Amino acid sequence: MKKLLLLEANGNAGEDLLDAASELGVQVYVATHEDICRNYRPAVRDKIAEVIFTDFTSQEIALKELSEFGRRTGIDGVITGWEFFSPLVTRLAAELGLPGHDVHRAEACRNKRLMAHAFGEHEVPAPMTVTASDYTSVAGQLAASGLRFPLVVKPAENAGSIGVSVVSSADELAAAFQLAQNWPYEFPHGVPLENTVLIQEYVGGKEFSVETVIFRGTVRHLAITEKFTTDNASRAELGHTVPADLAADSRAMLLDTVERALAALGLRNGIAHTEIKLLPEGGAKIIEVGARPPGDHIMKLVQHALGISEPRAYIQVALGEEPDLEPRSSAAAAIRFITPPRAGVFRGVGDIPRSPAIVESAVYLAPGTEAKDPNDNVGRVGHLIVKAESQAEVNWIAANLMDTIAVEVT
Ligand SMILES: Nc1ncnc2c1ncn2[C@@H]1O[C@H](COP(=O)(O)OP(=O)(O)O)[C@@H](O)[C@H]1O
Numbered sequence: 399m400k401k402l403l404l405l406e407a408n409g410n411a412g413e414d415l416l417d418a419a420s421e422l423g424v425q426v427y428v429a430t431h432e433d434i435c436r437n438y439r440p441a442v443r444d445k446i447a448e449v450i451f452t453d454f455t456s457q458e459i460a461l462k463e464l465s466e467f468g469r470r471t472g473i474d475g476v477i478t479g480w481e482f483f484s485p486l487v488t489r490l491a492a493e494l495g496l497p498g499h500d501v502h503r504a505e506a507c508r509n510k511r512l513m514a515h516a517f518g519e520h521e522v523p524a525p526m527t528v529t530a531s532d533y534t535s536v537a538g539q540l541a542a543s544g545l546r547f548p549l550v551v552k553p554a555e556n557a558g559s560i561g562v563s564v565v566s567s568a569d570e571l572a573a574a575f576q577l578a579q580n581w582p583y584e585f586p587h588g589v590p591l592e593n594t595v596l597i598q599e600y601v602g603g604k605e606f607s608v609e610t611v612i613f614r615g616t617v618r619h620l621a622i623t624e625k626f627t628t629d630n631a632s633r634a635e636l637g638h639t640v641p642a643d644l645a646a647d648s649r650a651m652l653l654d655t656v657e658r659a660l661a662a663l664g665l666r667n668g669i670a671h672t673e674i675k676l677l678p679e680g681g682a683k684i685i686e687v688g689a690r691p692p693g694d695h696i697m698k699l700v701q702h703a704l705g706i707s708e709p710r711a712y713i714q715v716a717l718g719e720e721p722d723l724e725p726r727s728s729a730a731a732a733i734r735f736i737t738p739p740r741a742g743v744f745r746g747v748g749d750i751p752r753s754p755a756i757v758e759s760a761v762y763l764a765p766g767t768e769a770k771d772p773n774d775n776v777g778r779v780g781h782l783i784v785k786a787e788s789q790a791e792v793n794w795i796a797a798n799l800m801d802t803i804a805v806e807v808t
């Protein structure tokens with residue numbers, strides 16, 4: 399039986415990865431922290447052969463301990479279920495001589511400052527960016543750069559739209575900068591986060607993500623996902639649809655741009671989730687690349703729509719095996735997030751409507767608990783996953799269902 403080391407099973411891709419491993423007959427070892435493991439649901443815990451505790455507050459200690467464990471146990475492949483560990487998993491694969499990405503560019507796949515630099519060096523279309531860790535230099539840097547409002551201000555190393563603002567005038571800049579520096583540590587492992595802030599050209603147009611498998615340097619795209627976000631000062635993601643409805647030329651151009659980004663970041667063996675905007679004037683710009691499973695249950699959407707198991711493919715590549723990427727269906731699937739109108743005490747979401755199109759629904763909060771501000775992805779209180787024959791149909795059904803759901807907060 400082959401042995402796989404999964405860095406954190408707690409993310410929303412964790413269970414999908416564990417299930418795919420079990421279908422492949424692969425034994426899974428999970429690296430996590432004791433306090434986090436204590437809260438694993440029994441259904442998750444039962445799918446794990448053994449858990450290994452390490453201290454993620456130091457990535458160096460984690461690398462040392464996990465490579466020792468990997469050698470001792472005879473681990474055959476390493477994957478991550480948690481975005482913040484994508485550099486660590488690349489370094490671990492290199493340390494153990496297992497399939498992975500270019501170790502010299504491991505950090506650039508996560509840290510947006512290094513990513514912007516790699517894109518600049520390789521002429522990958524991306525937003526014009528300045529970076530600063532101290533606000534006093536910002537006005538001078540902006541004047542020298544020629545950047546104009548609106549601007550996007552965001553932290554170099556966070557995720558889930560946390561600390562991301564769209565700023566339309568100089569008056570709002572200081573507060574946005576401060577907000578971007580509000581999270582010095584990742585939650586829940588306490589990984590230290592660089593305090594650099596990116597200030598970027600605001601890229602207009604429509605946003606997509608591209609789900610990709612890379613095996614021995616060869617890129618295979620699974621799907622382009624249509625993304626729905628809020629369009630006020632914050633940028634929370636409201637939902638996704640797989641596959642996006644796109645003309646062939648736009649599709650080809652998006653995929654070509656993604657391939658240039660993946661090459662710039664040295665992705666060779668694994669999966670990638672790339673966020674990209676299709677510009678109204680033509681062309682595209684990369685927002686970010688993640689060398690990790692997509693969040694937001696996008697892997698489930700790919701499975702429902704196309705019949706391709708991305709977690710299975712990720713595991714196969716990590717073990718050095720040819721991934722199974724044959725589509726077995728040509729439907730469409732969508733997820734929509736249920737968000738509160740404002741922060742407050744959560745009272746419920748009323749009745750979730752019944753529909754044969756719904757394949758999954760979830761409400762995360764118990765009545766009487768605190769609902770957070772809907773400004774980032776942390777503010778979500780639940781979701782619906784819907785399946786239909788086409789994108790137009792699934793988007794229409796999802797919109798109608800969401801219209802009938804009222805989140806009550808007091
Ligand atoms: N330069 C930009 N121009 C326009 N929108 C942006 C830009 N940067 C980020 N966004 C929006 O904010 C969202 C979150 O930013 P992102 O860079 O993906 O950070 P995170 O790691 O938090 O997901 C993006 O999905 C996009 O909608």
Ligand SMILES: [Mg+2]
Nearest residue numbers: 558559673686
């Ligand atoms: Mg993002």
